[in-house]
Amino acid sequence: MKVKQSKCSLLCCLILILLLSFISGCGNEDVSNGRVVIKLVQYKPEAVEIFEKIETAFNKTHDDIKLKIDSPNDAMTILKTRFIREDNPDIIGIGGDIDYSNFLDSDMLMDISDFEGLKDIKDNYLNINKDLEFIPMKGVYAVPYAANAAGILYNKDMFAKYGWKIPVTWDEFLHLCETIKQAGEQPLYLGYKDTWTCLAPWNAIAVSLCDSNLAYKVNSGKATFKEAYHETAIKDKMLLQYAQPNPVAYGYNDACTAFAQGQSAMYTIGSYAIPQIKSVNPDMNIGSFVFPASNEEGVNVLNSGNDLMFCVMEDCKYKEEAYEVLKFLLEDENVQMYIDAQSAIPCKKGDFELAYELQDMKEYIDNGIAADFQDHHYPSEMNVQSMIQTYLLDEKENALDTFLNNFDKEWKRYNRDIIARVKEYQEKGE
Numbered sequence: 001m002k003v004k005q006s007k008c009s010l011l012c013c014l015i016l017i018l019l020l021s022f023i024s025g026c027g028n029e030d031v032s033n034g035r036v037v038i039k040l041v042q043y044k045p046e047a048v049e050i051f052e053k054i055e056t057a058f059n060k061t062h063d064d065i066k067l068k069i070d071s072p073n074d075a076m077t078i079l080k081t082r083f084i085r086e087d088n089p090d091i092i093g094i095g096g097d098i099d100y101s102n103f104l105d106s107d108m109l110m111d112i113s114d115f116e117g118l119k120d121i122k123d124n125y126l127n128i129n130k131d132l133e134f135i136p137m138k139g140v141y142a143v144p145y146a147a148n149a150a151g152i153l154y155n156k157d158m159f160a161k162y163g164w165k166i167p168v169t170w171d172e173f174l175h176l177c178e179t180i181k182q183a184g185e186q187p188l189y190l191g192y193k194d195t196w197t198c199l200a201p202w203n204a205i206a207v208s209l210c211d212s213n214l215a216y217k218v219n220s221g222k223a224t225f226k227e228a229y230h231e232t233a234i235k236d237k238m239l240l241q242y243a244q245p246n247p248v249a250y251g252y253n254d255a256c257t258a259f260a261q262g263q264s265a266m267y268t269i270g271s272y273a274i275p276q277i278k279s280v281n282p283d284m285n286i287g288s289f290v291f292p293a294s295n296e297e298g299v300n301v302l303n304s305g306n307d308l309m310f311c312v313m314e315d316c317k318y319k320e321e322a323y324e325v326l327k328f329l330l331e332d333e334n335v336q337m338y339i340d341a342q343s344a345i346p347c348k349k350g351d352f353e354l355a356y357e358l359q360d361m362k363e364y365i366d367n368g369i370a371a372d373f374q375d376h377h378y379p380s381e382m383n384v385q386s387m388i389q390t391y392l393l394d395e396k397e398n399a400l401d402t403f404l405n406n407f408d409k410e411w412k413r414y415n416r417d418i419i420a421r422v423k424e425y426q427e428k429g430e
Helices: 002-028 045-061 075-084 098-105 116-120 123-131 156-162 170-182 195-209 214-219 230-242 252-260 271-280 319-329 332-342 356-366 384-393 399-414 416-427
Strands: 035-042 065-070 091-094 143-147 152-155 286-289 306-312
Touching: 035 075, 035 306, 035 319, 045 065, 045 319, 045 332, 065 319, 075 091, 091 098, 091 319, 098 306, 116 319, 123 143, 123 306, 143 319, 143 332, 152 156, 152 271, 156 286, 170 230, 195 230, 195 252, 195 384, 214 416, 230 384, 230 399, 252 271, 271 286, 271 356, 286 356, 306 319, 319 332, 384 399, 399 416
Parallel strands: 035 065, 035 091
Antiparallel strands: 091 306, 143 306, 152 286
């Protein structure tokens, strides 16, 4: 009998220990050794080393907060899965695109208007986020951290060799392409096998020819893509005559490698491609300039969007501690470290040193002469990049009308609910 009681007591003790361990483990998710744990998930795996340094530096200087940063591959899929499971981190680091619009529309993000660090952020990057709202909202829901720049990368040594000048109008650009051909060089190299690369020149041209809030105007019934994108589509297709034969046979890596090896004078891609290019040719002398899509020099703007920004989740239990993390991320030393490693543009005001490759864009960057990527407003289901690729390959006389008509048709198909809500919003006069 005593043996049975002993076994029963031992079993109860084991259960109690396991229960206490479970409770303790649950507590450790939010508190570790008396320190509040702030979990941050960011979507740029190429920046994992930078965020490991930031995490280490933060934890060394904060006794009351422990920062845990996760930088997974395919972070957006993982985040969406966690949202479904209601396993939200405290802060997310994402890009300013349609995913941000959807998260915001689902009331998942905290209004951080009272975060003092916002006063140090450049107005144009804060305004870019307002254009991403399906319905105009009060408040601020993200801290823009780093932006990218998309225009035209060029081989500075080749330009110096031939005495070519950076064009500032569309006609000057076409003249430069002809001049490059006459010199026996390849003007452009395109990697259109990877359909997403079709968006690079498309965006860089469209920002100077279209309104930054075009998507909202279309949803409001005040504009059509057929009219707004007419000139952009024509000019985008004209690039093919200055590219290598059959650009859809070559992908992004092929184009980066070809440009790195001097097989073209220019490459219509964003600054995000510079690390890839330099992995092939570390010594390449690369420059970049704003795509001169308009013949009015003053109309042309830099294609630049929020490549990385931080949002506090609405259900974050430790707002004050989350703000402390944001404050640390915005320290000049950390911002400079990030933009150095990623050839990025700081969204924070201040005297930061730009990457050498971005110096030709400095005037536009410093003065906020920039507009967001048009594709940041496109629903992924619409697959616009494939639509553009199909149009570029279509040699029929009605290719342009077919493409533009289809754009409006598909937009209405995939944005039906948003269009209805915008109509309701405007009818209420809010």
